[in-house]
Amino acid sequence: MTRKQITVAILVAIVALVFGLTVNRVLSGKGHGDPAAMIDAGIILLPQSRTLPDLTLTNQLGQPVQVDELKGKWSLLFFGYTFCPDICPTTLAQLRDLKGKLPKEAVDNLQVVLVSVDPNRDTPDQLKKYLGYFDPQFQGLTGELGNIQKLANAVSIPFIPADTSKENYTVDHSGNLVVIGPDGTQRGFIRAPLNNAKLAVQIPELVKQ
Incomplete structure (x- = not known):
């Protein structure tokens, strides 16, 4: 083999090894x-x-929250907004239902957090009132649009900021949930639509670690 062929073979082997470790x-x-x-x-x-x-x-x-300090519990982050006509109320209702299916140990080690993609309308008071319809223990986060976009991009849940000059505008966003571990790092996702029957079995296995 030529030196070039040997180099290519080594690179292919390295890529295969990295891929294999990732899959594993x-x-x-x-x-x-x-x-x-x-x-x-x-x-x-x-x-x-x-x-x-x-x-x-x-x-x-109305309290400040450092997003990199969501620690101590597993967190499910949902990027949505209180004026959402369909995905958000459906998802929050499903999360309330899911919480009711979980054992106490899992519930105590889990928190649901709605991150607003519509900070123009979603004040802290609006979030508190809205989340109270579903579960008073659900948490909400709002703030500057730029910061919310940075967080959404960091966890790979992009959304399209709305034209707030239009009356009754809507915001395009994902229905996926972000899984944050008790160490404050992102561990993964939960795909939409939610399957509560299966999640009720698997969430306790996830959060007990």
Whole structure:
């Protein structure tokens, strides 16, 4: 073999090794229960956790929250808004229903956080009132649009900012949930639409780790 062929062969071997390790980590599920069952329930764990950006938003009580300090519990982040006509109320109702299906140990180790993609209308008071219709323990975050976009991009949940000059405008956004571990890093996603029957079985396996 020529030196060029040897170099190419080595590079191919390295790529194959990295790919193999990545696949192995995904399939192994990082110790979180049965990886195949997790995927079937719509839970997709990342091969490597992601650090959240260092920025501050405001919760539904008007208190500042460092998004890279969502620690101590597992968090499910949903990017939506209170004037959403369909996806948001449906998803929040499903999350309320899912919470009711979980054992107490899982509920105590889990929090649901709505991150507003419509900070123009979603004040802390508006978030608090809206989330109260579903579950008073659900949390809300709002703030400067630029910071919300930075967070959304960092966790790969992009949205399209609306033209706020239009009356009754809507915001295009994803229905996926972001899974944040108790260490404050992104661990993965939960695909939309939610399958509560399967998630009720797999979420306790996820959050007990």
